[in-house]
Amino acid sequence: MAILGKLHGFxxxxxxxxxxxxxxxPLVIILGLSPLLALASxxxxxxxxxxxxxxxxxxxxxxxxxxxxxxxxxxxxxxELARNLALLTKGEKLEGRNIIVRxxxxxxxxxxxxxxxxxxxxEQEVSARLLEKLAQKHTLIVGNSRGFLQKGAMVxxxxxxxxxxxxxxxRLAERVGISFSSKLLKVAHKY
Amino acid sequence: MNGKILWRVGWTFFLVLAxxxxxxxxxxxxxxxxxxxxxxxxxxxxxxxxxxxVSKTEEKMSDADAAIYVITQxxxxxxxxxxxxxxxxxxxxxxxxxxxxxxxxxxxxxxxAWYSDKLLVLMDGRSIYTPLFSGVNWNxxxxxxxxIDRIEVIRGxxxxxxxxxxxxxxxxxxxxxxxxxxxGLVKAGGGNLEQxxxxxxxxxxxxxxxxxxxxxxxxxxxSFKTRSGHxxxxxxxxxxxGFRMDFYPSLNNEFTLEGDLFAGxxxxxxxxxxxxxxxxxxxxxxDQNGGDIIGSFRHHFSETSDLKIQFYFxxxxxYNPYIKETRNNFDLxxxxxxxxFKRHHLIWGLEYRLTHDNLPRTPVFIFDPKSRTxxxxxxxxxxxxxxxxxxxxxxxxxxxxxxxxxxxxxQPSFRIRYKPTIHQLFWAAISRAVRTPSRADHDxxxxxxxxxxxxxxxxxxxxxxxxxxxxxxxxxxxxxRFAPGRRYSFDISLFYNVYRDLRTNHIGEPTQIPSLFxxxxxxxxxxxxxxxxxxxxxxxxxxxxxxxxxWWKLSLSYSWLKLLLHTSKQVNDIELKxxxxxxxxxxxxxxxxxxxxxxFDAMLFHVDTLNGLDVPGYTRLDMRLGWxxxxxxxxxxxxxxLLDNRHPEFGSIGALRASEVPRSxxxxxxxxx
Numbered sequence: 001m002a003i004l005g006k007l008h009g010f011x012x013x014x015x016x017x018x019x020x021x022x023x024x025x026p027l028v029i030i031l032g033l034s035p036l037l038a039l040a041s042x043x044x045x046x047x048x049x050x051x052x053x054x055x056x057x058x059x060x061x062x063x064x065x066x067x068x069x070x071x072x073x074x075x076x077x078x079x080e081l082a083r084n085l086a087l088l089t090k091g092e093k094l095e096g097r098n099i100i101v102r103x104x105x106x107x108x109x110x111x112x113x114x115x116x117x118x119x120x121x122x123e124q125e126v127s128a129r130l131l132e133k134l135a136q137k138h139t140l141i142v143g144n145s146r147g148f149l150q151k152g153a154m155v156x157x158x159x160x161x162x163x164x165x166x167x168x169x170x171r172l173a174e175r176v177g178i179s180f181s182s183k184l185l186k187v188a189h190k191y
Numbered sequence: 192m193n194g195k196i197l198w199r200v201g202w203t204f205f206l207v208l209a210x211x212x213x214x215x216x217x218x219x220x221x222x223x224x225x226x227x228x229x230x231x232x233x234x235x236x237x238x239x240x241x242x243x244x245v246s247k248t249e250e251k252m253s254d255a256d257a258a259i260y261v262i263t264q265x266x267x268x269x270x271x272x273x274x275x276x277x278x279x280x281x282x283x284x285x286x287x288x289x290x291x292x293x294x295x296x297x298x299x300x301x302x303x304a305w306y307s308d309k310l311l312v313l314m315d316g317r318s319i320y321t322p323l324f325s326g327v328n329w330n331x332x333x334x335x336x337x338x339i340d341r342i343e344v345i346r347g348x349x350x351x352x353x354x355x356x357x358x359x360x361x362x363x364x365x366x367x368x369x370x371x372x373x374x375g376l377v378k379a380g381g382g383n384l385e386q387x388x389x390x391x392x393x394x395x396x397x398x399x400x401x402x403x404x405x406x407x408x409x410x411x412x413x414s415f416k417t418r419s420g421h422x423x424x425x426x427x428x429x430x431x432x433g434f435r436m437d438f439y440p441s442l443n444n445e446f447t448l449e450g451d452l453f454a455g456x457x458x459x460x461x462x463x464x465x466x467x468x469x470x471x472x473x474x475x476x477x478d479q480n481g482g483d484i485i486g487s488f489r490h491h492f493s494e495t496s497d498l499k500i501q502f503y504f505x506x507x508x509x510y511n512p513y514i515k516e517t518r519n520n521f522d523l524x525x526x527x528x529x530x531x532f533k534r535h536h537l538i539w540g541l542e543y544r545l546t547h548d549n550l551p552r553t554p555v556f557i558f559d560p561k562s563r564t565x566x567x568x569x570x571x572x573x574x575x576x577x578x579x580x581x582x583x584x585x586x587x588x589x590x591x592x593x594x595x596x597x598x599x600x601x602q603p604s605f606r607i608r609y610k611p612t613i614h615q616l617f618w619a620a621i622s623r624a625v626r627t628p629s630r631a632d633h634d635x636x637x638x639x640x641x642x643x644x645x646x647x648x649x650x651x652x653x654x655x656x657x658x659x660x661x662x663x664x665x666x667x668x669x670x671x672r673f674a675p676g677r678r679y680s681f682d683i684s685l686f687y688n689v690y691r692d693l694r695t696n697h698i699g700e701p702t703q704i705p706s707l708f709x710x711x712x713x714x715x716x717x718x719x720x721x722x723x724x725x726x727x728x729x730x731x732x733x734x735x736x737x738x739x740x741x742w743w744k745l746s747l748s749y750s751w752l753k754l755l756l757h758t759s760k761q762v763n764d765i766e767l768k769x770x771x772x773x774x775x776x777x778x779x780x781x782x783x784x785x786x787x788x789x790x791f792d793a794m795l796f797h798v799d800t801l802n803g804l805d806v807p808g809y810t811r812l813d814m815r816l817g818w819x820x821x822x823x824x825x826x827x828x829x830x831x832x833l834l835d836n837r838h839p840e841f842g843s844i845g846a847l848r849a850s851e852v853p854r855s856x857x858x859x860x861x862x863x864x
Binding site for chain 2: 042043046047049050051053054058084087088146147149150156158160162163164165166167183184186187188189190
């Protein structure tokens with residue numbers, strides 16, 4: 001409050017032009033720096049959510065799956081990630097369709113969806129056979145580990161050092177008609 | 192300066208402070224802002240972000256079944272200490288003492304000396320323990336300290352994994368990966384003892400799947416003081432440069448290539464008159480240079496199976512009037528870890544090391560043979576067996592190695608770990624480790640002293656002995672760790688060590704060499720190196736980390752140590768004597784994050800008296816003030832040894848005169864881009 005009082009006195013004394021030079025300019029400079037500070041560091045769930053949010057724009061599903069209805073993303077075994085993803089997609093549409101984020105807690109709850117994210121703690125429960133079945137339904141399966149990619153997932157968000165990189169099993173995805181934009185392929189590690 | 196400008200400057204400054212204060216408190220908790228920011232990033236940008244998570248360090252410290260302590264990069268930065276040996280002071284239970292301006296005596300659990308032969312030290316997997324005298328030439332070791340990821344210190348035997356000489360402990364200095372040191376960093380500073388130091392590092396990318404960094408640094412340290420307050424002539428300067436590259440050609444493969452080059456010069460006061468010389472040596476200067484290259488390849492077969500192959504080549508050259516040493520080491524190491532039958536976590540490894548040296552004779556040292564090539568072959572197998580999932584496991588393992596001095600050595604260990612809750616851990620271990628003979632133990636002829644009595648010149652000659660075998664340790668250890676949440680942790684470890692066949696020397700039959708031309712006749716009194724003494728060592732080490740508030744962290748440690756030599760004889764060996772180690776040591780470190788990006792850090796170390804070396808106990812206080820006026824710039828001021836003008840930390844060793852550590856200060860500026 002004392003600051004505001006001082007500012008008020010300062011305004012009256014110096015006039016608005018002074019304010020522009022003396023306060024606004026440094027203020028703009030300082031605020032301009034703030035994205036730099038945001039670079040500091042993020043939780044893995046935040047970065048993974050941002051990846052998943054981005055992924056939808058760079059993946060092409062076969063026409064048959066892209067019928068009417070909602071665009072559904074399911075997150076198995078990580079409610080916090082689902083919450084972050086829901087926040088990111090709030091009010092967003094994908095090719096005119098509503099985006100639905102579902103947090104699920106068991107393999108039985110997996111329904112028709114375009115993207116299925118399986119948390120690393122639950123990868124054991126998802127069998128290679130189930131993965132194959134989901135792939136045939138054109139579900140993009142996203143996991144966290146190299147092992148899961150080997151097992152039959154299409155995309156991996158893998159912690160490497162201090163960063164999370166994206167790895168893609170293009171062969172597996174293309175087999176069932178899912179393709180990736182060149183922009184994504186350029187950045188992703190091929191597997 | 193007119194009023195207007197003053198107003199403006201004042202306001203800007205005030206706003207900066209206000210913004211920093213507000214931002215530093217709200218930044219971490221504002222999840223929505225984080226997401227909003229992430230939403231606008233491309234996939235490429237996402238893949239370059241750093242994540243915060245439970246670090247490997249924290250995981251290691253809370254989960255290990257050994258007395259482990261990890262010095263983090265944050266500890267390094269906030270200590271303000273400028274060399275690797277000084278950083279080791281932060282480790283509870285380690286004995287770290289300056290002998291003179293560029294030499295240290297560093298050991299764990301006793302046996303401290305100029306060359307402490309029971310502590311193994313590795314840098315990125317490269318052994319820096321010299322096979323010549325068994326120990327570390329600390330005045331040749333350094334790196335770009337900002338690029339160290341962590342220093343892991345294990346007290347107690349680590350021989351099953353690390354091999355011979357990891358008797359009382361093993362230190363692993365691990366540098367960051369190249370992708371974690373991207374961008375530039377320039378630093379420079381100076382003070383009364385640190386007369387000038389500077390360094391720069393730059394990191395960039397190689398294609399899409401490779402990263403690199405290069406660095407160069409230099410420092411110049413002034414002399415300490417003698418007991419009487421004179422200049423001790425033990426200054427030290429060194430320059431060093433190096434690189435590291437990390438490649439990830441595919442998800443399952445990692446390549447690393449790194450290397451360093453260094454050159455330096457250090458002085459000491461070694462008062463000695465070798466035979467055949469009338470003028471004594473006193474102030475001697477040593478030239479050092481060398482380099483190393485390390486290549487490693489890591490392949491992930493699966494989440495639970497990892498293969499690592501590493502080679503390194505290392506060359507060092509040391510030249511002073513006493514010792515002229517050139518040494519080349521070549522090492523190849525393979526390690527494979529995997530999970531078998533669900534309950535077994537197996538690691539096996541094979542290693543081959545070749546060391547070749549050249550040691551021309553000096554008036555003081557004659558090595559026989561002058562040049563020698565030694566081979567070391569070793570292999571190990573370790574199995575960690577889970578008895579109750581995530582609660583109880585045991586680890587069995589052994590190392591088997593063959594060296595050219597003592598032949599085959601077996602170094603097994605048995606460990607047990609019990610985690611009744613996720614916050615508590617009990618561990619216990621029994622292990623065997625050996626200190627294998629050094630090149631000097633077998634081959635040296637070291638003129639210790641010359642004494643002219645009438646027409647006869649007596650020469651005391653310390654002689655290597657080809658029958659000298661390994662020194663052996665059987666260690667019993669136990670520990671307990673308690674960490675309820677992330678703000679408080681407590682760690683205690685106890686040990687009882689039984690040492691056998693420790694080194695000493697026996698006086699042999701004198702031999703007379705009649706002078707052919709003129710007097711004096713020479714009388715050689717040999718002192719032969721032998722395995723003789725048995726000794727027990729026991730003690731405890733306690734450490735605790737306390738997060739007092741969000742902005743204030745305390746780190747406490749205490750250690751108590753006793754050695755018991757089984758002999759009634761008068762023993763002169765410095766490292767064996769119980770009164771040459773500090774009985775009690777404690778330290779308090781405090782890290783404070785003050786408003787306006789100011790850090791105030793302090794460290795207090797207390798070390799007990801070393802009666803045998805006539806070194807009084809001392810308490811050392813260091814303080815550091817750091818300030819980041821803007822994001823990329825940091826300034827710091829460091830004050831060391833505030834409590835006294837100067838103090839000794841170790842005693843003179845033979846002809847090497849110890850000197851006293853003076854009060855000192857320096858200022859430093861670091862710019863990152």
